[in-house]
Amino acid sequence: MLGDSETLPPSPTSSVNEEEENEEMNQNEIPSLSTTLPSSSTSNNHTTTFKRSDGHMHTFVKLFDLGPSILQNIHSPNLSISCVKISPNGALLATGSSDGSIIIWEIMDKGSPNDQNNTNNTIITANNNNQQQIISFHLKEPTKLITFKGHTLGINDISWSNDSNYICSCSDDKTIKIWNVISGECLKNLIGHNHFVFAVAYSPQNNLIASGGFDETVRLWDVRSGKCLKTLPAHSDPITSIQFSRDGSLLTTSSYDGFCRIWDTTTGQCLRTILSESDNPPLAFSKFSPNSSYIVTCAMESKERPAIVTLWSFRPNVKEIQTYKGHFNSKYCLSFTFHYKENWFIGASEDGFVYIWDVQTGNVVTKLNANNNNHHLNKMYPVLGVDCSPTVDYIVAFTNEPRLVFWRGKKYNNSPTAEQ
Secondary structure, eight states: OOSSSSSOOOOOOOOOOHHHHHHHSOTTSOOOOOOOOOOOEEEOSSEEEEEOTTSOEEEEEEEEEEOHHHHHHHSOTTOOEEEEEEOTTSSEEEEEETTSEEEEEEEEEEEEETOOSOGGGEEEEEOTTOOEEEEEEEEEEEEEEEEEEOOSSOEEEEEEOTTSSEEEEEETTSEEEEEETTTOOEEEEEEOOSSOEEEEEEOTTSSEEEEEETTSEEEEEETTTOOEEEEEEOOSSOEEEEEEOTTSSEEEEEETTSEEEEEETTTOOEEEEEEOOTTOOOEEEEEEOTTSSEEEEEEOOOSSSOOEEEEEEOSSSOEEEEEEOOOOOSSSOOOEEEOSSSSEEEEEOTTSEEEEEETTTOOEEEEEEOSSSGGGGTOOOOEEEEEEOSSSSEEEEEETTTEEEEEEEEEESSSTTSBO
């Protein structure tokens, strides 16, 4: 492991032609995903409020806080959570644990189709005939739906299919498994890695799965047959994260060797190699921006400098665009993500907070306390992973206490008493 034991916390955000989009984009321009500027914020253990550049206030309220007694009763005693992933439709959450189990939680109730009474709480979806529907929803207390058991060692990563009907998981038992979320059936067991499998990703088309692990290879798998299509000698140290681009044509990997690489998923060719820092620190994570025009790398702390997240453009050449600092990352492979709507980048930190940065300025917008009242006891458990709903202003994070925390965000007119 790159932390306390052999099982690591995991690496944990419109559809257009990427080549055309990147040709049109000014490579020197910092991407706009909103216009939030950094500002001071006020917070207590349950509510964090800060001012936006548009004059409005934004508040994150801690809705649900599942502590060790709850989680260990649901998973198993002495567990540690290793990953959290919200489904693409925003209704479900998958958590993996060190005991090899996976739990699917329901985190959103849906109303009837075309119920538009509350336009702040609607998502657009499609039925079996590909007809558009507007479905109302409301966030609910997380409820366990189903438990998957099949891995013999700890879970390292989970990835959802685009239709939210399947997940794939990877484990220290050297396998990748594909699960039907509705039935709980294990559909495929992908065998080929000769060491711990640490990162896994579904392609946007749901036809491929990419995996990487401690054997330093990347493998591409056919979902239907379960066969390994390609094995890429990708890195010289364990792979810490893997992700497809929005159209599935590219793949990014990060590694403890300090390199991020971008791959052509058709040919298996390495198109770009990014070295984030001159002292070559381990990379905990890498991720495409939502439009896949940029990539972020997350370098761990070294003796020479603190942890740093860097935003890069990679077409036509690799170029540093912005950096994000302030968080702590010396021990674990933490996860990061983009906010689904605002121009924010969200990350885990070993000081017990979730950090939110402004993508354009690089400044910290606010921090969310993921611990309970442990700060009064001078005990803050590290935040190991974070995810953001793709449909609503909803953030989930987990610590190694273990604790699972959910925040609901809202934008207000000037003060939280005048909601927009």
